[in-house]
Amino acid sequence: MAKYLLLKHYRGAPEPVNNVPMEQWTPEEFTAHVQYMQDFATRLESTGEFVDGQALSPEGTFVRYDGEGRLRVTDGPFAETKDLIAGWMVIDVETYERALELAGELSAAPGAGGKPIHEWLEVRPFMTEPPNITE
Amino acid sequence: MDEALLRTLPPTVISILVRRGADFAAAEDAVQEALVTALRVWPDDPPRDPKGWLITVAWRKFIDAARADSSRRNREMLVESEPGPDPDEIQTEDDTLQLYFLCAHPSLTPASAVALTLRAVGGLTTRQIAQAYLVPEATMAQRISRAKRTVSGVQLNQPGDVATVLRVLYLVFNEGYSGDVDLAAEAIRLTRQVAARIAHEEVAGLLALMLLHHARRPARTGPDGRLVPLAEQDRSLWDTRLITEGIGVLQAALRRDNLGEFQAQAAIAALHADAQTAEETDWAQIVEWYDELVELTDSPVARLNRAVAVGEADGPQAGLAALAELDPSLPRYTAVAAYLHERDADLVTAARLYADAARMAPSLPERDHLTRQTARLNAQLRG
Structure with missing residues (x-):
C-alpha cells in the first residue's frame, strides 16, 4: 500500500470547469455537494483506504525566525496571489492509478446546476520508510 | 461487561493505592494498566467482585513497576507483599473530590487538566481520550505523564478550588469532539459526582446548564449532520426528562441567592427550554439574564449573545445598535x-x-x- 495526499486549493490551482462560487449555488446544490463529499469519505473508510481528511480555514500567515527573540509575521506581499490550501485527504491505496482514480471522483463532486465542478486536485505521494531488504 | 460500572472505580482504587503508600503518579499508572486489562479479560471472565479485582490487579501492577524501577536503580524494595484486606479501605467521599482538585490543579494547562481528569477520575483509557481529541495515543500519553509530573509535588489532601474543577468539566462538555466515548455524557456524569459531594451553587448551575443543553442535542443536528438553529429545532425532540431535572437543579441553586456565571447561563437555557415554540420565547427575560452574565463575567461572547437577544426582544435595529458597541473582530x-x-x-x-x-x-x-x-x-x- 502507498499513501497519497489529495490536496484541494482555495487558490493557486488552475480554474475548474464549473467555476461558479459556492455562495452562488442554490441551497439544494450545496446540500448535494456536501452529501457527495461525505459519501466519498464513508465509502473509502469501508474499503479500508481512508486515512485522514481535514479542512483548513482560509485565514493564514507566513512566519519566520528573524533573529534572536524576533519573529517576522506577514500576510503579504503575496497575500492575494499565494497558493492557498483548502484542505486535504490522505488515502492509503494499492497503486498510483487508484490514487488518480479517487482524485478524479473527488473532482467530480457536484457544484452549480448539479454538474461536476471538474476541480483540479493535487496528488502527492508520501515519502516512505526505507525497506529492510535492499538486495 | 458493565463498562459504565468499571469506569466509576478508578478514583476509589487510586485513593486506596495512595493510602497504601504509592505516590499519585505511580498509583494512577497502575490503575490505568489494570483498567486496560479489565477491558480485555472481563468480557470472557467477569469477576464476582469488580472493585476487589481492580484493587488486587492494580496493586500487583504497582508492585511490578516499583520492583522494575528499584532493580534498575539497584535500590531496596520498599513494598514487598500484598497487604490483607484493611477495614480502613472504605472509600470516603473526599477521596474522589481530592482527585478532582488535583487533576484540575491551577498549575496545569486546560488541555492537560482535561486529559488527566478523564483518565484518573473518568476512568477512560489513554486510547479513548486520544481518539476523542483526534491526536495520536502516544501524544496523549505524553500529555498525561507531563501533567502528572507537574502536580507531583501536590499533596492529595490539600484543599482545592472548585472553580478550576468546573472550568475543566465545562471544557469536557463543550469542546469534546468524537470517538467512542460520548464526552458530553461523560462530563455530566462527572459533574453529578461533584454535585453529590459539594453543595455549591455554581456546581449545581453547571450541572443544570449541561442537562439543559444536552436535552436539546437530538434536535440540534439534522439527519445529514447539518446544524439546526434553535428557532428551527423540532422541540418535540427535546428530552423533557432532562429539562425537568435541569430546571429543578437550577431553581434549588438560585434559591440560595449566590449567583454565578453558570447559573446565569443555565437560566438562559431554561427560558429557551420553557418555550413551546420559538415565538413564545421570553426574550425580555433572556436579555435581563444576559445583563447579569455580562456583569458577572464581562465576557465579549456574552455581549455578542446579548445583542442577538436584544434584537429579538426590541427589534433588529436595537440589536444592531447593541452590536455596534462591540469589537468586529470577535x-x-x-x-x-x-x-x-x-x-x-x-x-x-x-x-x-x-x-x-x-x-x-x-x-x-x-x-x-x-x-x-x-x-x-x-x-x-x-x-
Whole structure:
C-alpha cells in the first residue's frame, strides 16, 4: 500500500470547469455537494483506504525566525496571489492509478446546476520508510 | 461487561493505592494498566467482585513497576507483599473530590487538566481520550505523564478550588469532539459526582446548564449532520426528562441567592427550554439574564449573545445598535451581524455578511450552515 495526499486549493490551482462560487449555488446544490463529499469519505473508510481528511480555514500567515527573540509575521506581499490550501485527504491505496482514480471522483463532486465542478486536485505521494531488504 | 460500572472505580482504587503508600503518579499508572486489562479479560471472565479485582490487579501492577524501577536503580524494595484486606479501605467521599482538585490543579494547562481528569477520575483509557481529541495515543500519553509530573509535588489532601474543577468539566462538555466515548455524557456524569459531594451553587448551575443543553442535542443536528438553529429545532425532540431535572437543579441553586456565571447561563437555557415554540420565547427575560452574565463575567461572547437577544426582544435595529458597541473582530460577530440585517430586511447586506462569516467560520458544520444561509438569501434575491 502507498499513501497519497489529495490536496484541494482555495487558490493557486488552475480554474475548474464549473467555476461558479459556492455562495452562488442554490441551497439544494450545496446540500448535494456536501452529501457527495461525505459519501466519498464513508465509502473509502469501508474499503479500508481512508486515512485522514481535514479542512483548513482560509485565514493564514507566513512566519519566520528573524533573529534572536524576533519573529517576522506577514500576510503579504503575496497575500492575494499565494497558493492557498483548502484542505486535504490522505488515502492509503494499492497503486498510483487508484490514487488518480479517487482524485478524479473527488473532482467530480457536484457544484452549480448539479454538474461536476471538474476541480483540479493535487496528488502527492508520501515519502516512505526505507525497506529492510535492499538486495 | 458493565463498562459504565468499571469506569466509576478508578478514583476509589487510586485513593486506596495512595493510602497504601504509592505516590499519585505511580498509583494512577497502575490503575490505568489494570483498567486496560479489565477491558480485555472481563468480557470472557467477569469477576464476582469488580472493585476487589481492580484493587488486587492494580496493586500487583504497582508492585511490578516499583520492583522494575528499584532493580534498575539497584535500590531496596520498599513494598514487598500484598497487604490483607484493611477495614480502613472504605472509600470516603473526599477521596474522589481530592482527585478532582488535583487533576484540575491551577498549575496545569486546560488541555492537560482535561486529559488527566478523564483518565484518573473518568476512568477512560489513554486510547479513548486520544481518539476523542483526534491526536495520536502516544501524544496523549505524553500529555498525561507531563501533567502528572507537574502536580507531583501536590499533596492529595490539600484543599482545592472548585472553580478550576468546573472550568475543566465545562471544557469536557463543550469542546469534546468524537470517538467512542460520548464526552458530553461523560462530563455530566462527572459533574453529578461533584454535585453529590459539594453543595455549591455554581456546581449545581453547571450541572443544570449541561442537562439543559444536552436535552436539546437530538434536535440540534439534522439527519445529514447539518446544524439546526434553535428557532428551527423540532422541540418535540427535546428530552423533557432532562429539562425537568435541569430546571429543578437550577431553581434549588438560585434559591440560595449566590449567583454565578453558570447559573446565569443555565437560566438562559431554561427560558429557551420553557418555550413551546420559538415565538413564545421570553426574550425580555433572556436579555435581563444576559445583563447579569455580562456583569458577572464581562465576557465579549456574552455581549455578542446579548445583542442577538436584544434584537429579538426590541427589534433588529436595537440589536444592531447593541452590536455596534462591540469589537468586529470577535468570533461570530459577522454571523450575528448577518442575522440581524436579515431580520431588518436588508437581504443584500445580510447575504454579503453571511458569505464573509462562512469564510471565517471556525468549524465545518458552521461553515456549511452559513454557506447555506448565503445560498438561501442569494436565491431569494434572484427571485
